[in-house]
Amino acid sequence: MSPHSLPPAPAAYRTLDTDGIRAFLAGVPTLATRLGGPAAHWRIREVSDGNLNNVFLIDGPQGGVCFKQSLPHVRVDPAWKMPLDRTFYEAAYLREIRPCVGALTTDILHFDPDLFVLVVESLDRHVVLRRGLMAGGDWPDAARAVGAFVARGAFHTSLLAAPFEEITRRLDVFSGNRTLTRITVDLVLTDPYRDHPRNHWISPDLDGIAADIRTDPHVRRRVGAMQARFLTCRQALLHGDLHTGSVMVADDDTRVIDGEFACPGPIGFDCGLFIGNLLLHLFACGDSAGQDRAVRDIAQFWASFHDTFGELWRTATRHDGNGDAYAAALFRDDPSGLQQAQADFMRDVTADTIAFAAMEIIRRIVGYAHVPDFDTIPDRAARAGRQAAALALARDLLADPDIVTTIADLESLARGRAR
Ligand SMILES: Nc1ncnc2c1ncn2[C@@H]1O[C@H](COP(=O)(O)OP(=O)(O)OP(=O)(O)O)[C@@H](O)[C@H]1O
Ligand SMILES: [Mg+2]
Incomplete structure (x- = not known):
């Protein structure tokens, strides 16, 4: 891609693995309540199939969420470096259009600006x-x-x-x-x-x-x-x-x-x-x-x-x-x-x-x-x-x-x- 300067990743950023995801979700009360039960019982599956981001589905006894995190590079090409802000824009887009399109998109449940994590409802029937x-x-x-x-x-x-x-x-x-x-x-x-x-x-x-x-x-x-x-x-x-x-x-x-x-x-x-x-x-x-x-x-x-x-x-x-x-x-x-x-x-x-x-x-x-x-x-x-x-x-x-x-x-x- 064309050369342009890459801002440094924020100091607090790290790519979360499944243990990190579990701890992260447990630390957000609204998400932990939505999933229900003890965090140790949550099932975490990776579903990333695109080029860019890590995507996981998490199921708890009460419900599910979809977890998406930007990486500092293209997911399928780690040599292709990339700023993290894409989940910020996806979150902003959902906030902007959800009021006019309703359930034709997903509900946004959480956005973390340090980790660039976006959590939305899980579409597990889809x-x-x-x-x-x-x-x-x-x-x-x-x-x-x-x-x-x-x-x-x-x-x-x-x-x-x-x-x-x-x-x-x-x-x-x-x-x-x-x-x-x-x-x-x-x-x-x-x-x-x-x-x-x-x-x-x-x-x-x-x-x-x-x-x-x-x-x-x-x-x-x-x-x-x-x-x-x-x-x-x-x-x-x-x-x-x-x-x-x-x-x-x-x-x-x-x-x-x-x-x-x-x-x-x-x-x-x-x-x-x-x-x-x-x-x-x-x-x-x-x-x-x-x-x-x-x-x-x-x-x-x-x-x-x-x-x-x-x-x-x-x-x-x-x-x-x-x-x-x-x-x-x-x-x-x-x-x-x-x-x-x-x-x-x-x-x-x-x-x-x-x-x-x-x-x-x-x-x-x-x-x-x-x-x-x-x-x-x-x-x-x-x-x-x-x-x-x-x-x-x-x-x-x-x-x-x-x-x-x-x-x-x-x-x-x-x-x-x-x-
Ligand atoms: N809310 C959701 N509920 C269930 N599964 C989902 C949800 N969002 C995404 N997925 C699954 O995760 C996959 C990757 O999601 P998404 O397309 O948002 O990732 P991406 O990294 O942005 O992909 P791309 O590189 O194609 O842009 C989807 O193809 C789908 O299978
Ligand atoms: Mg995408």
Whole structure:
């Protein structure tokens, strides 16, 4: 990653092992009570499966908690040093959005600023959506719930919902999340479009399309514009890492987790990452029923996001909401004017969504951190073939913004290319 100075870890910081976790939880009365019984009886399991942090689930006789601690380096690459502040931003994000999204995310139970420990409720009935989809599972309500999550979180942290003084004060906190925003800028928005040692892919069969993406002048121009959009369009507070591994599902419940990448940005970034990961799943999916479900999930996510966001906006206008953008005074008595303004706004969000979805596909196949969805295809050449098809779609979406202009068109183009 780019060189930048690393603040020293606070003197009180140490990475806790299971004994340390037990003693830590026992020392926080609200957590000890939630777990119940003597601390010696608590069961502690490590569930870290991501790149960055230590994550443990702790069960006691009364209940469970999820314990997450930042490390002074990337978990899977100890040589890659990193400041500890990511759990601080995840805690701040949960505090910010939990009031507007309710049980679509987890309740925050504790944050320790010296140890950079975040404790949230344990989702022990749930599975990670990506893993569930890879195993052929179906959660027909999950994508709709994630759409509502994005709409509510984005609306309530945007200038449509509150005066600029309040919104900028809230967003400014997250402008400080520079460590993880740098990772997004490098790994998502830049590296795949330049020669970089972090880039890799599974087979020389992809060399051609990877080079094509790096050198196509139309792609480069669009990527440059999307870099600027990500860094300058402070539309709302983003989750910032909304892939299918950041969603946990049970039959009757969906939760978005892992908001450590939270930053101000364009709403279409969160939408694009989620749709991009559903598209990756679509291309990795061998059976047509699974492909149908992936397309259905994209449609339901988008309808839910679009309708929920629009309804929140209409309600705010009707009730003289005090947002400073698209102020209620302009549209209170002009529903068709409001409808037109909403359509214009959503057209921009749609364009961002499609471009960021394409960039997510690219970085997850030829960048640093790949998605495991394609691992379900045993034959390497077949796997590379599916990835090449996904990359070609992404390249075409970036090279020609007019190839699809609606999410419905994106669904049918992708469905046809994934056959
Ligand atoms: N509240 C929770 N309840 C139960 N399990 C959880 C909870 N939060 C996280 N997990 C489990 O721990 C895993 C890692 O959590 P998380 O994704 O937050 O870690 P991370 O280090 O930030 O990962 P990444 O590097 O992918 O960002 C999840 O995939 C999930 O299996
Ligand atoms: Mg994470």
